[in-house]
Amino acid sequence: MNASTKIDKDDRVQFSITELAEEFGVTSRTIRFYEDKGLVNPEREGTTRIYSRKDRGRLKIILRGRRLGFSLQDIKKMLDMYSPKGEPTGQLTFTLQKCEEQLEKLIAQRTDINEAISELEDGIAQLREHLASGDNVADGCKKTIA
Amino acid sequence: MNASTKIDKDDRVQFSITELAEEFGVTSRTIRFYEDKGLVNPEREGTTRIYSRKDRGRLKIILRGRRLGFSLQDIKKMLDMYSPKGEPTGQLTFTLQKCEEQLEKLIAQRTDINEAISELEDGIAQLREHLASGDNVADGCKKTIA
DNA sequence: AATATAGTTGACGTTTACGTAAACGTCAAC
DNA sequence: GTTGACGTTTACGTAAACGTCAACTATATT
CATH class of the missing domain: 1.10.1660.10 (Multidrug-efflux Transporter Regulator; Chain: A; Domain 2)
Incomplete structure (x- = not known):
């Protein structure tokens, strides 16, 4: 052996x-x-x-x-x-359903992320402006990002 | 009062x-x-x-x-x-850096999600085919999704 | 006074997907 | 007969961002 x-x-x-x-x-x-x-x-x-x-x-x-x-x-x-042996129909529909759910979740996530990306890009641009202009931000900047 | x-x-x-x-x-x-x-x-x-x-x-x-x-x-x-009172320069650059990091993370996430979405869409399409054709999947389907 | 309402602290619970150590077994190689 | 690589089980730890619950306190109204 x-x-x-x-x-x-x-x-x-x-x-x-x-x-x-x-x-x-x-x-x-x-x-x-x-x-x-x-x-x-x-x-x-x-x-x-x-x-x-x-x-x-x-x-x-x-x-x-x-x-x-x-x-x-x-x-x-x-x-x-x-x-199980035979018909995987139940499993298929279950899986299909889960896939569709997940697809929706992902699409929603993508939407969120896209929004966050836009916000961040705007924020970054503004931060850069402030830094460039040596702006003495007192209370206005934090409204931008932090 | x-x-x-x-x-x-x-x-x-x-x-x-x-x-x-x-x-x-x-x-x-x-x-x-x-x-x-x-x-x-x-x-x-x-x-x-x-x-x-x-x-x-x-x-x-x-x-x-x-x-x-x-x-x-x-x-x-x-x-x-x-x-702190004075120059928020340090904070600004810090924030800016964090924002840029986060932006990259989000972009990477979006990429991942987009890939997942594509895979899922393909998988869903195939599942639908199998269901439509009443296919008696033995071992080939699970390779598609699950 | 007693109930009602809002607020507080502290501590443990939840979720997900594992990591990490402890302490030991097994097998082939040297 | 020991070393080393790999394997096993048990069990507690981790990270994040809160939720939940119990037991008080403080204030206001009835």
Whole structure:
């Protein structure tokens, strides 16, 4: 049980926690944390975690979900509703709904950020004026920004 | 000490905590919290906080700072460097620098958000396709979103 | 006086996504 | 037979910006 059980090289079937951690640019602590939260459930060899390709896939999904701003809770639900055998219709509509919600949130955020950016740009311009004119601001400037 | 000390109506000189809380749409607890953090320092009449117009101005600044995404710490520094008597030059350049930093952060955030939005829009489109075609997704869909 | 109203302090709770140490097991290599 | 790398569990810590609650106090009105 050595050369035969040992995996070849690149298209692995099993992965260690650190391998996946490195591959995805997170710490193993993070991956264990996801397990705590019920997002992954690797096999065990004794106590050591053994990750399958499927587990790896789930991790990929989790990480993308995070990038897209989903909470781990939402991601869990999406994954949970996926696993059953047959019709993933429920899961699909759920995911779709969550995606749409998130999309709206992001758009709202973008709006906010755009406003903040405008305000800041204006403020910066005014600050520069004051600094250039050596203005002895007494009480008027703070109204601009701070 | 009633009709004379009582403020007239609109261009007040003193404010209670709840007045300001309502005006700015925050709870009084929040305002006290800001005081804890050293952002405001209202007078006291006994134990009761009395906010001056200046305090109110500071609150305004604080709230705008929050909207612009500054941390309370940064806001505090901006405010702190303001109060001294003379040249607010130091404060101005500090504030300016912070503003520029924040502007960059916000722009970076906007970029991230825009990417996320694109990804989400794509994902949503694909989910819709699958749902429309009644696709019996086995393992391919989850690669899309979840 | 007693209730009502507003205000205060202090301390702990909340949320999210992990970090960080402690203390120990396991396995291969030297 | 020890070293070192990697792994495990348990559990408390962190950061930000408040919320919540309990127990008082102070003032005003009934």
